Amino acid sequence: MTFPRTVVFDLDGTLVDTAPDLIAALNFVLAREGLPPIPMKSARNMIGAGARKLIERGLEVDGRVASVEDVNRLTKDFIDYYADHIADASRPFEGLETALDDLAAQGCRFAVCTNKLEWLSKRLLDQLGLSGRFAAICGADTFGVSKPDPIILQQTVARAGGDIGATIMVGDAGPDVGVARRAGVPVIGVEFGYTDVPIAELKPDRLIGHMRELPAAVDGLRKAVSQA
Ligand SMILES: O=C(O)COP(=O)(O)O
């Protein structure tokens, strides 16, 4: 079997630079609560564990202890606003489409495994004209578990018609390295995403600073695996 047959991507901060629209939606709900906006620089690193966590982290900055009901309400408002503005400013990272073309020509198939909700992920990728690239697009609600639970990655690969033993994960943050490690899958970290812990410290198998480096990183892992 050719390795890897399946390349699984994280979405926010890996495929698409979604921070501007996510932070705008966060600041929209904070403003409605009479709270000050969170600057982009600090808010970027709050992304990665889903909408609810983003709201909780945004509230914590202000030292506010919100009730479960408040967080529920704000998360719902956030999602409503975000769904209507999901691709206002979000764009694929430079070089993504060329990298996918290159890998597809080498026989790779692609899937998305994100802690975003599935319908929001599909809506975003639809609006950017990218959905057709992926054999499966799975989110935190698809199988009822989020990264780093290995089940979400295993099920994503199964849904894409792939084999977990011939898979590579690509991501920008702790949940991505964690899910890959727990599922026994090699992982490529991207340095341009959103994370509070620098991705290098999480020791992915390969690091890339631009999407143009992805095909070579995949190839490097292919060689490492075939020599093992
Ligand atoms: O939206 C989030 O917080 C997480 O999304 P990701 O798993 O695609 O990075």
Ligand SMILES: [Mg+2]
């Ligand atoms: Mg991410």
